Amino acid sequence: MKTQVIIVAAGTGSRLKSKIPKALVTLKGRPLVAWSLKIFETCSLIDGIILVGHKNYLKEFRKIASCFKKVVAVVAGGAKRADSVRLGLSAIDQDDSIVLVHDAARPLIDESSIKRLSQALKNYEAAILAIPVKSTIKKVDGKNICVEQTLPRHLLWEAQTPQGFHQQVLVEAHRQRIKEEATDDALLVEKMGIRVKVVMGNQRNIKITTEQDLHMAEQLL
Numbered sequence: 001m002k003t004q005v006i007i008v009a010a011g012t013g014s015r016l017k018s019k020i021p022k023a024l025v026t027l028k029g030r031p032l033v034a035w036s037l038k039i040f041e042t043c044s045l046i047d048g049i050i051l052v053g054h055k056n057y058l059k060e061f062r063k064i065a066s067c068f069k070k071v072v073a074v075v076a077g078g079a080k081r082a083d084s085v086r087l088g089l090s091a092i093d094q095d096d097s098i099v100l101v102h103d104a105a106r107p108l109i110d111e112s113s114i115k116r117l118s119q120a121l122k123n124y125e126a127a128i129l130a131i132p133v134k135s136t137i138k139k140v141d142g143k144n145i146c147v148e149q150t151l152p153r154h155l156l157w158e159a160q161t162p163q164g165f166h167q168q169v170l171v172e173a174h175r176q177r178i179k180e181e182a183t184d185d186a187l188l189v190e191k192m193g194i195r196v197k198v199v200m201g202n203q204r205n206i207k208i209t210t211e212q213d214l215h216m217a218e219q220l221l
Helices: 032-042 055-065 081-089 111-118 167-176 184-190 211-220
Strands: 002-009 048-055 072-078 099-103 128-130 138-140 146-151 157-166 199-201
Touching: 002 081, 032 048, 032 055, 032 111, 055 072, 055 167, 072 081, 072 128, 072 157, 081 099, 081 167, 099 111, 099 128, 099 167, 111 128, 111 157, 111 184, 111 199, 138 199, 157 167, 184 211
Parallel strands: 002 048, 002 099, 048 072, 128 199
Antiparallel strands: 099 157, 128 157, 138 146
16 A cells, blocks of 8 residues: 655745745745655655645746655645645545645654654554643633633643545545535544544644744754
C-alpha cells in the first residue's frame, strides 16, 4: 500500500501580513513550503507528494515543486481548506493508499513523527499527531467572555499535522461533509464515528500564523 501526502499550501497568510501566500514566504532563505517538501522527499515511507497551491500562484508552486522528485502533481486549491484537501485527493492516482494531510504552515515537521504516525495507521483507519497541552484551558461563553468551565488538562491535546487516513475513509468523510467547515480533516472522520488514534507529536512542529511564529521558527532552525 502506497503512502502519499497532500501538502496544503493554498492559504493567503493574511494574519502574517504578507502580500503573497503564506507558503511562499521566506524562512531562512527558502519558501516556507520547501521545508515540508524536503522532509517528505527524503522520508523513505513517502511514495508521492501532491502539492495544493494558491490558484493565482501555481507557476511559483510548480517551480518550487520541480526540485523534488516525489511531487506527482501540483493542483490549485479552493476557497477553504477542506476544498483544497478534496482537490488534492482527486489527484491521487490509486484507490488503495494511505493519505497524509499536512499544512505547509508547519515547516518543522520531522521524520520521526511521520514514522510514528505511519506505524499507527497499520492498526487504525485514522491517526493524528498531537501534543498534550501545558496550560490550564478555560471554556468561556461566547457573549461576555466569562469562564463557563475549566477543562481537565490531562484530557486535552493540541492537534498537529500531518494527519493520516486510509484513503477511502478520508474520501468518504469529505463526501459526506462537503458543505461543512472543518479546521482539520480528523474532525470530519470523527463525525463518521471512526476512532482517531492520537500519536505523540513534536513541540517543534509549530504552526506559522503570525510574524512572531516566523521568528520562532527561525530560532528553532
